[in-house]
Amino acid sequence: EIVLTQSPGTLSLSLGERATLSCRASQSVSSSYLAWYQQKRGQAPKLLIYDASTRATGISDRFSGSGYATDFTLTISSLEPEDAAVYYCQQYGSSGFIFGPGTTVEIK
Amino acid sequence: QVQLLQSGAEVRMPGASVKVSCKASGYTFTKYLIHWVRQAPGQGLESMGVINPSIGATTYAQKFRDRVTMTRDTSTGTFYMELSSLRPEDTAVYFCARRSGTFWGLDYWGQGSLVTVSS
Numbered sequence: 313e314i315v316l317t318q319s320p321g322t323l324s325l326s327l328g329e330r331a332t333l334s335c336r337a338s339q340s341v342s343s344s345y346l347a348w349y350q351q352k353r354g355q356a357p358k359l360l361i362y363d364a365s366t367r368a369t370g371i372s373d374r375f376s377g378s379g380y381a382t383d384f385t386l387t388i389s390s391l392e393p394e395d396a397a398v399y400y401c402q403q404y405g406s407s408g409f410i411f412g413p414g415t416t417v418e419i420k
Numbered sequence: 421q422v423q424l425l426q427s428g429a430e431v432r433m434p435g436a437s438v439k440v441s442c443k444a445s446g447y448t449f450t451k452y453l454i455h456w457v458r459q460a461p462g463q464g465l466e467s468m469g470v471i472n473p474s475i476g477a478t479t480y481a482q483k484f485r486d487r488v489t490m491t492r493d494t495s496t497g498t499f500y501m502e503l504s505s506l507r508p509e510d511t512a513v514y515f516c517a518r519r520s521g522t523f524w525g526l527d528y529w530g531q532g533s534l535v536t537v538s539s
Contacts, residue, residue, distance in 0.1 A: 347525035349465075356515055356529035357465065363523055400465055404524040408481055409455060411465040 314338050314405050316412035324418040331388040333415045335401030340381045345404040348377055348386045351414075352397045360399075361386065393419055422446040424454075424516050424530035431536045437504040440533045442516030449497045450474040453519040455526060456490060456501045458512040466512075470519070471499060506537045 315338040325331055335346070343364035349357040359368040361377035364384055374389045388395055396419045401412040427441040442454065456468040469480035471490040478490045489502045499516055514533050517526035 345524045347523075349526075351465075356517075356532055357526075358529070359525055359527050362520070362525040366523070368525075368527065402465075402525070408470060408479065409457070409467040409526070411457075411467065413464050 313407055314341060314403060314410060316401055316403060316410060318399075318401060318412040318415045320415060321413075322416045322418060324420055325391055326420045327392065328390050331391055331395070331417055333386040333388075333399055333417070335379075335384040335386070335412050337382045337384075337403060341403045341405070343380050343384075346377075346379070346384050347402045348375075349400045349402060350395075350397045351400065357400065388417070391417070391419060395419070422518070422528045424518065424528055426514075426516060426530040426533045429534040429536070431538065432506050434507055434537055434539055436506050436537075437502060438506060438535050439500055439502040440514050440516075440535065442499040442501070442530050444497045444499065444518070447518075449494060452521055454490075454492075454499050455517050455519055456488075457515045457517055457526075459515070459532075460509070460512040463512075468501070468514075473499070503535075506535075508537050511535065511537045 317336045319334045346364040348361040351357040365377045376387045378385050398414045398416050400414045423445045425443045430438050432438050450473050455470045468484050471478045473492045487504050491500045516530040518528040520527040
């Protein structure tokens with residue numbers, strides 16, 4: 313079964329800085345199966361990116377996704393206060409949806 | 421607008437069962453698969469399984485296969501997830517989420533239902 317690893321565990325940055333979040337798969341996955349979610353405290357996850365690089369409806373263009381095979385990246389171009397959250401990558405495999413452990417983005 | 425409205429918080433004793441509901445609205449009920457995902461306190465997301473509302477077919481994650489039952493009621497547009505033989509480590513928020521019809525992702529989520537297992 314594919315395992316997703318996310319790094320760093322926590323990212324602490326200032327407003328306006330660029331955030332780069334990594335998601336690594338234990339084996340090659342199709343980009344079509346790779347999505348990113350944002351979860352704020354006490355809320356349900358929210359879809360940000362699907363197909364590794366396509367923004368979901370209504371998602372700010374400050375969020376972008378890239379990558380292929382085993383290495384994927386979520387970039388937030390310029391951090392705003394509302395971006396403080398946990399970010400999960402997800403892939404779809406034979407056993408269903410698998411989520412990474414998440415990266416927490418903190419605003420200094 | 422698409423909405424998934426879940427039932428409220430539940431408290432159960434170890435060994436009991438719990439049934440969480442998820443009422444769908446704003447779209448054609450039978451067209452989209454519904455997944456159940458749980459999140460233990462302070463932990464990440466864990467997929468439990470999926471149901472096809474058109475035919476009622478289910479696929480469960482290996483970990484839950486002998487304890488979970490996912491069903492749907494097409495007359496009321498409601499999905500159900502029942503978990504039996506509860507243990508304290510089943511304490512979590514349980515989410516229903518709709519799988520997109522055009523890509524491999526979960527595009528709408530319920531608000532979550534907290535299940536607490538404690539003696």
